[in-house]
Amino acid sequence: MSKGDGATSARETAMTTHHPCGTCGIGSVVDAELRVFGVDGLRVADASVFPRITRSNTNAPAIMVGEKAADLLKLGKGVAIYDVRKPG
Numbered sequence: 001m002s003k004g005d006g007a008t009s010a011r012e013t014a015m016t017t018h019h020p021c022g023t024c025g026i027g028s029v030v031d032a033e034l035r036v037f038g039v040d041g042l043r044v045a046d047a048s049v050f051p052r053i054t055r056s057n058t059n060a061p062a063i064m065v066g067e068k069a070a071d072l073l074k075l076g077k078g079v080a081i082y083d084v085r086k087p088g
């Protein structure tokens with residue numbers, strides 16, 4: 001198979017394996033607090049905000065993004081957030 005054949009084959013057959021992410025990456029579509037640039041009152045909180053594709057499964061980091069989003073919303077309303085690193 002020639003190099004050209006390989007590239008064509010890759011384009012025609014490559015696909016994601018259940019882990020699509022990064023289509024609204026932090027820094028390009030949303031800011032560090034998950035707010036969509038240029039749109040008031042809209043945040044994105046799922047795997048699409050990953051700035052880079054993770055090296056492993058995406059479910060746990062997706063949950064972390066959701067937890068962070070919840071904290072950001074609470075802080076925005078003046079609600080204290082629970083810090084699991086602190087006892088009691």
Ligand SMILES: Cc1cc2nc3c(=O)[nH]c(=O)nc-3n(C[C@H](O)[C@H](O)[C@H](O)COP(=O)(O)OP(=O)(O)OC[C@H]3O[C@@H](n4cnc5c(N)ncnc54)[C@H](O)[C@@H]3O)c2cc1C
Pocket residue numbers: 018019020045046047048057058059060062
């Ligand atoms: C078959 C399969 C197996 C997997 N196995 C694993 C695994 O073993 N371990 C692992 O870590 N990860 C696994 N994953 C990946 C993991 O499930 C995903 O990375 C994770 O669920 C992504 O979370 P998300 O919130 O970004 O997207 P999703 O979980 O896809 O949630 C997106 C949500 O947005 C909603 N939505 C879409 N469009 C709109 C709209 N216009 N308006 C309102 N709501 C909308 C959808 O209904 C959905 O509820 C697997 C995925 C698949 C498909």
